[in-house]
Amino acid sequence: MDKLKIMVDYQKGGINYFNGCVENRGAFVYVSPCTHSNGVEGCFINGDTHTMGVKFFIKPMGRNNAKQIEKIAAVVMPLAERIAVLYDARNYAAIHELIKGAVSPVI
Numbered sequence: 001m002d003k004l005k006i007m008v009d010y011q012k013g014g015i016n017y018f019n020g021c022v023e024n025r026g027a028f029v030y031v032s033p034c035t036h037s038n039g040v041e042g043c044f045i046n047g048d049t050h051t052m053g054v055k056f057f058i059k060p061m062g063r064n065n066a067k068q069i070e071k072i073a074a075v076v077m078p079l080a081e082r083i084a085v086l087y088d089a090r091n092y093a094a095i096h097e098l099i100k101g102a103v104s105p106v107i
Contacts, residue, residue: 004084005034005053008073010064026061027072027107029099030054031087050087056096059107068107075102 006029013025032053058072076099086095 003034003036004080004087005032006030006076006080006083008058008069008076010061010069024057024060026057027059027069029056029058029072029076031056031083031095033087050090054092054095056099058099058103071106072103075106 008027008029011023011025011028013023015021016023030053033051059068061068079098079102082098083095086092086098
């Protein structure tokens, strides 16, 4: 793993055809390890949670609201170093609590 990619985005929700689960509609934070080689960024799509990454449901949203996503990202991105330490320790529940605690006053 060269670096940890952290992204805040909207997900439409519905049935996930890869695992058969129904997923929420709203704002999510995605945390995934990435590698860089010859100017190309690659993320893993197969393996365990630590090699593929995790996603955390943050807020239900009826539709994509770019301003709300930007507000959440502005709070989450400064936590990148703390998230990386927790990710390396495989403490995914603590990452979720850290993000939810930081974002709660904003949403």
